[in-house]
Amino acid sequence: MATVRPSAGGTLLPEQLMSGGYPSLAPLMRWVTPAVVNISVKSAVPIDPHPFLRDPEFRRFLDRFGLPEPTEEGLAERQSVGSGVIVNAARGYVMTNDHLLQNATEIQVTLKDQRRFRAQRIASDARSDVAILKIPPVDVRPLALGDSERLEVGDFVIAIGNPFGLGQTVTSGIVSAVGRSGVGGNRIGELIQTDASINPGNSGGPLINLAGEVVGINTALIGPSGGNVGIGFAVPSNRARAALERVPR
Template identity: 50%
Template sequence: MTSFRQFRLACCLLLASASVSSGVLVGVPLAHAQDVPQSREEISLSFAPIVKQAAPAVVNVYAKQIVRTAPSPFADDPFFRHFFGDGGFGSPLGVPRERARNSLGSGVIVDASGLVVTNYHVIRGADEVKVALSDGREFEAEILLRDEQSDLAILKISDGNADFPTLSFADSDDLEVGDLVLAIGNPFGVGQTVTSGIVSAVARTEVGISDMAFFIQTDAAINPGNSGGALIDVKGRLVGINSAIFSRSGGSNGIGFAIPSNMAQAVAAQALAGGTEVVRPWIGATFQKVTPDIARSLDLPRPQGALVVKVFEGSPAEKAGLAVGDLVLAADDYEVANPRSLEYRLTIKGIGETEKLVVLRDGAEKTLTVSLESAPETVRADEQLLDGYSPLTGATVANLSPRLAERLRLPSDQEGVAVTKVEPRSPAAQLGLQPGDIVVALQGHAVASSRDLKRMTSQKQRLWRITVNRGGRLSRLVIGG
């Protein structure tokens, strides 16, 4: 027996020795051995080739806003005019002053004609915009389209003869968590910079950055000035527009957000077609987020989908067969996590197309096909600037229709007139009125139209009683006349 055990041990040692000498480790999968770089070329892998390909299409965006300050309230006081007649800066107290407010961001050229995608917040309020290329050339740029809802803007470089480098769009729906990405932009104005990272998450919808909340999350360093720059994949294609960071210090904490390229492409396409604002598809239904309680009542394993709470008569949703109580689970085979993700799917599909919706009804799934149309203007907006004696003076109001409600992100079934604009330093601004507020009643009388409200505010009153709807909450104000 002893000799047999010795013979078996010798055989095992011989096999192990043979395996090591042949380069194969017994019990170790071959895949692990292949992970080790086998040559100098593999050790010196670099992103340099795709950066050289993509970087020329990423530009710096310089925006200038002329800010006008009101004249001094002491302009007519002889005492102050004697000591401060020139305002201390060569400008009389009674003359409004102007100063320039500059902002810096990044942008991406997506069309050889000089079409640039950037963030809306980079050019918000800008009177002049310049674009600087990586090769040092600078050009004036025209703002073709602003869309605060998606935080995107489209610029056109003012040089019809130049042939500009471009970045091609990738399908951002193909991104997966763990994919390598590069962020290119101009952080802090130090010059074009490239950082690398991975996709940390896709389809983030609860980050509170913009109304159209659907973002790619990445740990590639994004800092102030990167806004509007490119997020590219390892093939050098545009997968996102860098938009914001989550930070308490102002610096990068490894949590950055980018607008998916599919959204940027949809907005750019509308600008190329001559649009000056983004027109989003309307199907004529309103939706509610599914809470844990609602999920339990529907026997769902987790909260998911968009719950239909209203369907408008004659709308595409009604024609498709959508009904109150239906739960939309998927749109064109993409999971719908909540109403915002459904809105994103409809927006990138575009007007004139159809969307296949998978809905849960009475415990069974059904597939419906809904047409995507532009929201109808059932009543003319008829915008009116209120210039009477009321606390609403300085507000521009308009009649509510599905089209205006879509633009202001309001429910289509609200009563009253909507505030579309508020003049700075006006009584309406001092009252705290904001675009999107709905004036429901004045002096106890329902407001039926914008002209009705203008007429009601044209007379002086000792007391003003105003009812305003903001976000579904009614505020009743009583203000001295």
């Protein structure tokens, strides 16, 4: 079995990525995946009224025959899933996407060992699409934020998350581009582009390097059918720190 030893900063320095005599990422995954969580969000979204209710002729028809006017206004409950990463286990801090938590009424975090916790959003940075959740302290090794400025096109990276609500899933690839702008109307600035598969539900999960450091937070994809075609995006870790710095001391 391969041995991996932590560096002085607590990140991984894989000496041999080998398992059963073959190259493998399994030793690294055993180290990092316990810190990756699934996130379930209940949110309240406005119900769009039926188009007929906007038609003055239809309203006059109801008035003419004394019929009550139907109402469809209000809020509907929506359930969505995403991912996150524990960045401070002692304080229970989980990093994820800000957009995943819009209009949230209830947030649940599920660890790899299936422990579940109610979570509270304690900080966010909409400009970088990153938010911090708080759960009770957990006995899980947190992942460190790496230096995304050191990323180069061709570097190997690994995406971990909860695509389509299937449960924890690992995909790998390379950095396809850095400083990619214009994604989502340029709302969240420059991003890391990767061909590691990122699908709906991966949002908020970590993009890690081969040292086990978080170099990005997965946030978006481009795909004509809503699935992965090899073009995914992550918020650079150096920008994601802004949300962590907003946590009240």
